Amino acid sequence: MDFSGAHILSIEQFQRDDIERVFGTADRMEPYAQRAKITRVLEGAILGNMFFEASTRTRISFGSAFNLLGGEVRESVGMDSLSLVKGESLQDTARVLSGFSDVICMRHPQAGSVAEFASASRVPVMNGGDGSNEHPSQALLDLYTIKKELQGRGRGIDGLRIAMVGDLKYGRTVHSLCKLLCLFRDIQVTLVSPPELAMPEDLLALLDQAGHRTVATEQLEPSIAHVDIVYSTRIQEERFQDRSQADLYRGRFRLNQEIYTRHCEPNTVIMHPLPRDSRAEANELDADLDKNPNLAIFRQTDNGLLIRMALFALVLDVVHLVDKYARDIRWHNPRLPRDQAT
Numbered sequence: 001m002d003f004s005g006a007h008i009l010s011i012e013q014f015q016r017d018d019i020e021r022v023f024g025t026a027d028r029m030e031p032y033a034q035r036a037k038i039t040r041v042l043e044g045a046i047l048g049n050m051f052f053e054a055s056t057r058t059r060i061s062f063g064s065a066f067n068l069l070g071g072e073v074r075e076s077v078g079m080d081s082l083s084l085v086k087g088e089s090l091q092d093t094a095r096v097l098s099g100f101s102d103v104i105c106m107r108h109p110q111a112g113s114v115a116e117f118a119s120a121s122r123v124p125v126m127n128g129g130d131g132s133n134e135h136p137s138q139a140l141l142d143l144y145t146i147k148k149e150l151q152g153r154g155r156g157i158d159g160l161r162i163a164m165v166g167d168l169k170y171g172r173t174v175h176s177l178c179k180l181l182c183l184f185r186d187i188q189v190t191l192v193s194p195p196e197l198a199m200p201e202d203l204l205a206l207l208d209q210a211g212h213r214t215v216a217t218e219q220l221e222p223s224i225a226h227v228d229i230v231y232s233t234r235i236q237e238e239r240f241q242d243r244s245q246a247d248l249y250r251g252r253f254r255l256n257q258e259i260y261t262r263h264c265e266p267n268t269v270i271m272h273p274l275p276r277d278s279r280a281e282a283n284e285l286d287a288d289l290d291k292n293p294n295l296a297i298f299r300q301t302d303n304g305l306l307i308r309m310a311l312f313a314l315v316l317d318v319v320h321l322v323d324k325y326a327r328d329i330r331w332h333n334p335r336l337p338r339d340q341a342t
């Protein structure tokens with residue numbers, strides 16, 4: 001695909017070599033994300049970060065990624081402060097906001113809304129999550145994490161064995177991840193959910209067409225026994241017509257160290273897009289897993305920064321200039337080993 005000036009709306013836009021390109025670019029962003037160096041390559045550029053739905057990491061990660069490339073961020077959070085509540089169409093909002101920004105990231109509760117916004121935007125738009133439809137940057141960072149976690153073990157994405165657990169009906173991260181896995185070969189996907197929250201049929205059909213083996217089940221423990229990755233998700237209570245219905249499912253698939261030790265192969269990687277629901281009645285990933293070195297959830301968020309930097313650099317066509325506009329940092333950087341810190 002031609003990244004330059006492209007909207008990033010769905011994983012369906014990508015081919016396998018595009019994914020390699022994103023991952024290769026993300027690798028090159030490491031020194032900047034680590035603050036070993038800074039780059040001003042996007043100096044003067046403005047990101048419009050428009051989040052019409054709750055977000056912590058996606059919004060701050062997109063914003064920080066843009067800052068790390070030297071750009072400025074202007075943000076709007078929530079629907080109430082915008083003229084959308086006065087009846088303005090998404091397309092008019094896009095026509096206006098794209099006059100103020102060089103690229104826009106957007107999250108919105110309705111499926112398809114970010115594409116609708118993009119259709120009227122004069123600048124590239126990135127989908128930060130549209131309802132239960134897609135979350136492409138999350139899928140990219142998830143797969144990048146899977147690749148990095150497995151590479152030391154002589155395993156790769158082709159041949160992967162993954163269990164996706166939780167709300168597979170409304171979870172947009174697993175929807176985008178399934179689409180992404182369809183670009184690879186010979187994958188075993190175990191789908192663990194209550195039947196009411198099962199993976200939608202269209203995604204099952206895509207996995208099937210890609211030749212992947214899928215099993216749908218309600219049983220957590222046997223499903224995590226022979227996999228490389230356990231990818232846990234939150235019950236998406238905000239998508240339920242009647243929120244109290246979400247209570248029926250919360251806490252159904254808890255994972256803790258004892259269950260992990262009893263059932264998982266050594267070094268099974270535990271992932272979650274976060275936020276993990278840590279309330280006692282849910283407790284999807286118990287805090288006792290925090291000491292488990294295979295818990296990759298905070299490496300996922302760190303990788304998210306690299307992936308989002310890569311997406312900006314590709315879409316704004318500055319990958320070849322990132323190092324040219326680099327310089328040393330001036331402050332003491334506690335993240336770096338002493339001999340590398342200035």
Ligand code: NCD
Nearest residue numbers: 058129172173234273274275
């Ligand atoms: C996810 C989302 O918003 O879809 N969070 C995220 O972006 N990392 C998952 C969730 O909210 O459960």
